[in-house]
Amino acid sequence: MKLGVNIDHIAVLREARRVNDPDILEALYIACESGADQITIHLREDRRHIQDRDVVNIMAHSKLPVNLECSINREILQIVSQQKPHRATLVPEKREEVTTEGGLDVFNYQDEIKYAIEQLHDALIPVSLFVDPTLEAVEMSKELGAEMVELHTGAFANIFAMLHSNLSHSNHSIKELELPRYELETRLQKALEDIKRSAMYAKELDLEVAAGHGLNYHNVNEMMQINAITELNIGQSIIARSVFTGLSEAVRQMKSLTSR
Ligand code: PXP
Numbered sequence: 001m002k003l004g005v006n007i008d009h010i011a012v013l014r015e016a017r018r019v020n021d022p023d024i025l026e027a028l029y030i031a032c033e034s035g036a037d038q039i040t041i042h043l044r045e046d047r048r049h050i051q052d053r054d055v056v057n058i059m060a061h062s063k064l065p066v067n068l069e070c071s072i073n074r075e076i077l078q079i080v081s082q083q084k085p086h087r088a089t090l091v092p093e094k095r096e097e098v099t100t101e102g103g104l105d106v107f108n109y110q111d112e113i114k115y116a117i118e119q120l121h122d123a124l125i126p127v128s129l130f131v132d133p134t135l136e137a138v139e140m141s142k143e144l145g146a147e148m149v150e151l152h153t154g155a156f157a158n159i160f161a162m163l164h165s166n167l168s169h170s171n172h173s174i175k176e177l178e179l180p181r182y183e184l185e186t187r188l189q190k191a192l193e194d195i196k197r198s199a200m201y202a203k204e205l206d207l208e209v210a211a212g213h214g215l216n217y218h219n220v221n222e223m224m225q226i227n228a229i230t231e232l233n234i235g236q237s238i239i240a241r242s243v244f245t246g247l248s249e250a251v252r253q254m255k256s257l258t259s260r
Contacts, residue, residue: 001224004038004067004210005031006235011041011049024054025061032064038086040212040233042069045076045093052079059083067233069130072109072116081123088120089128089150089210089233103132103152106140117145128210133191133198141207148208150233151198153223156191157214159184165218192222199228217241 010027014020028039039062041050058066065086070076071093080088090113092104106113106129117127128148131137132155141149163184179187195211202209211229216237223232 001229002037002210002231003035004040004212004231004233005036005238006040006042006212006233007031007239008042008049008235009239011051011054015049024050025057028058028062028064032062036064038065038067038231038233040067040069040089040235042091043076043079045071045073055079055083055085059085067128072112077116077119081119081125084123084125087126087128087148089130089148090116090146091130101154103130103137106131106137106144110140110144114144121145128208130212133194135198135201138198138202138205138207141202142205146207148210149198149202150210150212150231151195151202151229152213153195153211153215154213156188156195156222157216157219159188159191160219160222161214163188195223196226196228199226203228 007024007027010022010024013022014024031039039058041054041058043050043052043055055068067087067089068080068083068085069089069091070080072090073093090104092102094101104113113129120127126147127145128150129141129144129146130150130152131141133151133153138149163181199209199211208231209229210231210233211223211226212233214236215223215232215234220232220234223229
């Protein structure tokens, strides 16, 4: 399985202070040295984390292939086409969202997505579409001309968290939290089955298959059981864990500098 490490959240931390700390290029080197197979970044229209200069720097310095996520906005597509990442992944974007919610609407935006794919192909960039795990979305992705699909695992990850961890319990707007356990179990099986069937169908159609969103140290094993999936793109959980695998040492280093 290929691991794409999404380093957007390093830029989230940096943007909190608008200084070059943490430096995204250091994150790139560490991810590369630690076994990542690919670097994934998302150049959002609102530039809330990754900036245009990050894309330029990462493209210039990455020893790993770069998977650049972007919307179908024409100005963004132009930047992506100029930067020539190893792949572009088209994702939906809403300004008010906390993170990418749901897959691309490949049914209502067929012309726009087709145009975006053609633009990227003209720049010799292979294209993946980030879609919900349904047979219809997979089939439409093939029709629109993509080489790859990335299946949105958010629904699966949410239900998994409700059943097996405390992750979602601070979010009181999640109405499913009131469901009985057996109902959540059924929904989890359905969500997994959707991902599995979509992945197998995509493979049958000769599409490469990735998966991502909300994957973490608890739920990733479920994805490992699906042979048709050959790539996972994971961000938030890796950066969140790195805080705690590194916090102790960071405090020790500062304590040593401030001891007399
Ligand atoms: N794949 C895609 C297409 C995404 O948009 C994101 C979030 O930016 C991810 C994977 C990574 O999701 P997470 O940060 O939840 O691991």
